[in-house]
Amino acid sequence: MLALVFLGVSVALAQRIPLPKRSRPPAKFDQETSDLFAGDARERLRGERPTPESLTAATSSDPAPGEDSQTTPAAATFAWSGIISAETLTDEIKAHSSDISHAVRNVRAFRSGGNLETRLRFSVIAAMFGILAEYDGDPRWKEQAPAARDAFASAGRNSKAADDNTFKEARQRSEDLEALIRGGSVELPAPEEKQAIEWDRVAQRPPLMQRLEKALDGRLRPWSADQREFERNRPASVHEAEIIAALAEIIQREYYEYVDDDDYLELCRQLNRHALAARTAAREGDLSTLQMAVGEMAKTCSGCHEDYR
Structure with a gap:
């Protein structure tokens, strides 16, 4: 019975309180506004979408009460x-x-x-x-x-x-x-403040491709030609394989040409995988596996050059 009384009072009050007046929506939006909301909004977003883990990390890094919230954000890291x-x-x-x-x-x-x-x-x-x-x-x-x-x-x-x-x-x-x-002290110009590294300005593609070609054709290929060359150059082979793997990762980054092409990205990922396989083989003294990995890297590079050179 008490609940019914409260319900009646609430209805009566709701009927007596006037609703605020709001402007009517326009019959037609101008072209700029229409373009803003047209299509899939996700297509207008830039950068990688946040993951639950990144959101959790960001929340956990918020300053505690009383701490200074104007600290410089830490640089982004990658594995x-x-x-x-x-x-x-x-x-x-x-x-x-x-x-x-x-x-x-x-x-x-x-x-x-x-x-x-x-x-x-x-x-x-x-x-x-x-x-x-x-x-x-x-x-x-x-x-x-x-x-x-x-x-x-x-x-x-x-x-x-x-x-x-x-x-x-x-x-x-x-x-x-x-x-x-x-080990000396060097005064360099202050780095640019930016949300993400513009890798195509850090290193343009042609010089990186020159270094990659030298690592593969000028070093890993001759060093894996026979057991003697392999043994003489095992530590250096690890170095060159890691350079190739790193460059294959870099040229997938935003701002480089073709990074919106799935076939191109897959070729980069293949090159990265084969380079890491070459590194493991060199570390373990496995010449035959290194030779296979070098051959696969050469095939991947040739396939990439046919369409994306």
């Missing part, structure tokens, strides 16, 4: 350690220093083809620092990696031209690289 070791990354960076120094020994050398050498090597170095910036763990140079990535990327892009300004930049970056390798 690079499963693809390339920190040692391979730092060794690859170091390996280019001598050739860069030779290419920028004077303006004449730079203008006589040295710029092409620095374009290749600075681009590869920038890619390695790009990986270090995202690396899961605490490898050497991780703190300097974002600034180094952008600085060497700029030098690589600009080395397409051989003039006084690009020579000065290349010469400065060569000195910076030598200082980093010695």
Whole structure:
């Protein structure tokens, strides 16, 4: 009986309280508004969709009451350690220093083809620092990696031209690289603040393909030709296989051409898998498996070049 009384009172009050007046919707939206809501809204979203795990991680990282919420967000990480070791990354960076120094020994050398050498090597170095910036763990140079990535990327892009300004930049970056390798302090331009790495600006595709081709055709193929060459070059074979695997991952990233093509992405994934198989074979001293993996990588590269070169 009491419930019925309350129900009656609620109905009466609802009838007496006037509803707020609202504007009527327009009979027809303008073209800009129509375009905004047309089609599937998911097609207008950019970047990877968040996973439940990432949302949980983001929630758990919220500052506690009383903590400063204006801290700089941590750099995004990726499970690079499963693809390339920190040692391979730092060794690859170091390996280019001598050739860069030779290419920028004077303006004449730079203008006589040295710029092409620095374009290749600075681009590869920038890619390695790009990986270090995202690396899961605490490898050497991780703190300097974002600034180094952008600085060497700029030098690589600009080395397409051989003039006084690009020579000065290349010469400065060569000195910076030598200082980093010695363990010295280097002041680099502040890295750009961006939500995601624009990998096609870090390292353009042609220099990366040059490095990949050298790893496969110039090194892994001859090193896997027979048992003697294999034994002499086993540690180096691990290094080259990891470089190929890392480059195959990089060229799948947003901003590169063809990344919206599923067939292209599958070829990249195949190359990555075969490169990791080659790494395992080299580590374990399994020449026959390494030879198979090298052959599969060559087939994958040939198939990719037919349609996407």
